[in-house]
Amino acid sequence: MTAKYRVGILGCGGMSRNHVNGYQICGRYEIVALADLNESAMAEMDGRFNLATKHYTDARDMLANENLDVVSVCTWHSGHAPWTVTAAAHKPKAILCEKPMADTLGAAEQMLVACRRNGVKLAIAHQRRFLPAYTLAKNLIAQGAIGQVHLIQSFGGDGLPNYSSHQTDMYRYLLSDDECEWVMGNIERKTDQYERNTRIEDAALCVFQFKSGPRALLLSDLVPNHYQGAKIFGSDGMIDMTTEQLMIMNKDTGGKWELHEPDGKFFTVKEKGQRFEWDEGAAAQADELADWIEDKVVHRGQGQNGYKALQMIHAVYESARMHEKVIMPVRTRVNPLDLMVESGHLTPERPGRYDIRAFLLRGERMASDNQ
Ligand SMILES: NC(=O)c1ccc[n+]([C@@H]2O[C@H](COP(=O)([O-])OP(=O)(O)OC[C@H]3O[C@@H](n4cnc5c(N)ncnc54)[C@H](O)[C@@H]3O)[C@@H](O)[C@H]2O)c1
Numbered sequence: 001m002t003a004k005y006r007v008g009i010l011g012c013g014g015m016s017r018n019h020v021n022g023y024q025i026c027g028r029y030e031i032v033a034l035a036d037l038n039e040s041a042m043a044e045m046d047g048r049f050n051l052a053t054k055h056y057t058d059a060r061d062m063l064a065n066e067n068l069d070v071v072s073v074c075t076w077h078s079g080h081a082p083w084t085v086t087a088a089a090h091k092p093k094a095i096l097c098e099k100p101m102a103d104t105l106g107a108a109e110q111m112l113v114a115c116r117r118n119g120v121k122l123a124i125a126h127q128r129r130f131l132p133a134y135t136l137a138k139n140l141i142a143q144g145a146i147g148q149v150h151l152i153q154s155f156g157g158d159g160l161p162n163y164s165s166h167q168t169d170m171y172r173y174l175l176s177d178d179e180c181e182w183v184m185g186n187i188e189r190k191t192d193q194y195e196r197n198t199r200i201e202d203a204a205l206c207v208f209q210f211k212s213g214p215r216a217l218l219l220s221d222l223v224p225n226h227y228q229g230a231k232i233f234g235s236d237g238m239i240d241m242t243t244e245q246l247m248i249m250n251k252d253t254g255g256k257w258e259l260h261e262p263d264g265k266f267f268t269v270k271e272k273g274q275r276f277e278w279d280e281g282a283a284a285q286a287d288e289l290a291d292w293i294e295d296k297v298v299h300r301g302q303g304q305n306g307y308k309a310l311q312m313i314h315a316v317y318e319s320a321r322m323h324e325k326v327i328m329p330v331r332t333r334v335n336p337l338d339l340m341v342e343s344g345h346l347t348p349e350r351p352g353r354y355d356i357r358a359f360l361l362r363g364e365r366m367a368s369d370n371q
Pocket residue numbers: 010011012013014015016035036037038041059074075076077079098099100125126127162196360361369370371
């Protein structure tokens with residue numbers, strides 16, 4: 001039997017459970033160590049997944065002692081870069097880091113550099129790339145099933161960096177990783193709102209132009225219902241896609257909606273219901289990571305794709321800051337939203353900092369430790 005890859009989890013909150021779940025389902029990994037500031041988070045993880053791991057309240061000790069093949073970085077956003085850079089220095093085979101890749105483009109670039117110079121494969125956890133409905137839509141578009149794509153429309157919420165980095169990544173995935181050419185957007189920020197300790201806007205409207213012609217329109221925190229998925233309008237048809245299913249209308253369907261509910265590599269929508277997108281996404285993402293380690297494929301969540309998804313979000317902020325159409329790449333390396341607020345150009349009219357994910361914190365903490 002092939003030896004399993006030794007995994008250490010850095011940050012043992014909600015989303016790290018999805019990593020552990022994925023590693024376990026795909027069967028090619030062994031979770032050997034956990035690191036968290038809270039012993040209780042690690043104990044809960046062991047209990048939930050029936051693990052016997054070593055616990056570290058200082059993640060540096062885990063990285064130094066455990067000879068890990070794979071490190072999952074699952075802290076809040078601002079911890080992604082420092083911990084990925086720290087983990088990369090120990091030369092694991094791969095790092096799977098949560099999205100959004102970082103809180104600034106400068107920090108995200110450091111992650112790419114650190115992983116490159118240490119020979120570490122870096123993947124960013126935009127796991128919806130592994131959903132069969134997304135891949136079916138991508139393939140149908142590539143085959144010309146709806147003609148030339150004119151518009152992809154999606155609806156986000158809870159700020160751009162967290163929720164909508166999945167969507168900017170989705171646009172590129174649907175378009176076979178086409179490059180974004182320019183971005184125009186505006187934001188409203190009347191309150192001092194944060195999401196997992198990252199400053200966010202109250203609402204945003206964004207247009208993304210892609211090199212091969214399509215454009216995407218994102219309404220974030222503007223309409224009541226937001227969801228992961230998209231409505232895609234082409235010259236010869238339309239696709240309406242969610243995380244579980246896809247409907248297509250074109251001349252082959254006689255102008256009627258045709259429903260597809262494709263099976264995943266590990267599960268079917270029927271057997272998993274609402275768990276499908278999480279279990280399938282996590283397992284397929286982990287499975288492809290092992291294939292990447294073995295040089296069979298390049299992981300579809302490779303760091304460069306995570307970087308581009310983040311760059312499109314920061315291009316919206318940069319467009320609002322500079323009052324211009326931002327031609328890619330974005331050249332401002334700090335977070336343009338932070339810059340606007342800290343320079344006094346976007347002072348909250350209703351002051352008082354609050355974090356919409358403060359409920360995730362344990363004990364007496366009311367703010368993240370940043371890393
Ligand atoms: N891919 C997705 O669909 C998806 C979904 C939800 C969350 N996420 C991402 O996952 C990340 C984590 O979110 P979450 O909801 O799991 O948060 P969480 O608060 O539940 O978990 C974060 C954990 O990190 C720990 N931590 C903080 N600093 C640490 C340090 N220095 N060393 C070790 N551990 C430390 C905390 O104690 C906490 O247990 C976020 O960046 C979020 O955007 C991704």
